[in-house]
Amino acid sequence: MLKRRWSIPMLGLLLAAANLPDAQAAMPVVDVRAIAQMVQEIRTLQDQLATARDHLTQARQTYQSMTGSRGMERLLSATERNYLPADWAELAQALQGVSGSHSALTSLQRTAMADNAVLTTAQLGYLPPDIRAQVDAERHATALRQAITRDALANTSNRFRAIQQLTDAIPRAADPKAVLDLQARIQVELGMLQNEQTKLQILEQAARADEAARRQRDWETAVAGQGRFATRFRPQP
Numbered sequence: 001m002l003k004r005r006w007s008i009p010m011l012g013l014l015l016a017a018a019n020l021p022d023a024q025a026a027m028p029v030v031d032v033r034a035i036a037q038m039v040q041e042i043r044t045l046q047d048q049l050a051t052a053r054d055h056l057t058q059a060r061q062t063y064q065s066m067t068g069s070r071g072m073e074r075l076l077s078a079t080e081r082n083y084l085p086a087d088w089a090e091l092a093q094a095l096q097g098v099s100g101s102h103s104a105l106t107s108l109q110r111t112a113m114a115d116n117a118v119l120t121t122a123q124l125g126y127l128p129p130d131i132r133a134q135v136d137a138e139r140h141a142t143a144l145r146q147a148i149t150r151d152a153l154a155n156t157s158n159r160f161r162a163i164q165q166l167t168d169a170i171p172r173a174a175d176p177k178a179v180l181d182l183q184a185r186i187q188v189e190l191g192m193l194q195n196e197q198t199k200l201q202i203l204e205q206a207a208r209a210d211e212a213a214r215r216q217r218d219w220e221t222a223v224a225g226q227g228r229f230a231t232r233f234r235p236q237p
Contacts, residue, residue: 064175084148084199091206094144108147113139116146130221137214145207152200156193163189 085091085105094105116139124132166186173179 084152084196084203088206091203091210105144105147105151108151109140109143112143112146112150116143134214134218141207141211141214145204148200148203152196156196159189159193159196163193 085094094109119135124135127135163186166182166189170179170182173182
């Protein structure tokens with residue numbers, strides 16, 4: 001009976017000792033190297049993300065520097081660009097001394113007419129109406145050509161100064177887009193200036209054509225007058 005009492009506790013101890021390695025094997029094991037490698041990978045990913053953000057920021061800055069408005073279209077807004085007659089109707093109005101939409105040109109024309117005039121108003125009053133009309137037409141035509149030339153010279157000089165201002169502004173541009181806009185404005189201004197030169201040549205040709213037509217009318221009027229003059233001296237029976 002005594003042996004049987006002691007054998008039960010001993011059996012429990014033996015079983016506990018036998019199961020001790022299995023109990024240690026069930027405990028969690030910490031892999032320090034794996035954790036360190038994972039931390040390093042996370043840091044690498046963080047660095048890559050920061051680099052990607054920097055690249056994105058630079059890309060946005062580059063995009064913004066190449067797009068959008070820089071306000072260059074508002075430069076030289078006060079420049080006079082429509083100082084020449086646009087068509088034959090406006091040129092005919094200017095030849096007749098009508099202001100129309102070119103009051104500055106008409107003012108120059110009147111000044112030139114006053115400077116060129118030799119015959120006084122009283123002297124013109126002694127001339128026949130058709131001769132007075134011829135003198136008046138010649139005065140308007142000559143003064144208009146002088147006015148157009150003087151106005152074109154002044155405006156061309158102002159345009160060159162404006163183009164020089166645009167060129168001087170290029171070094172002060174804030175980004176590449178502003179530089180490109182300034183260069184584009186310079187090209188546009190040069191194109192307009194060239195167009196004005198072409199328009200001046202055409203206006204000169206138009207003025208010459210009008211002068212030739214006026215001379216033809218004067219010649220035909222003289223021929224018609226000579227014909228009437230011949231009929232005045234018919235012999236009387």
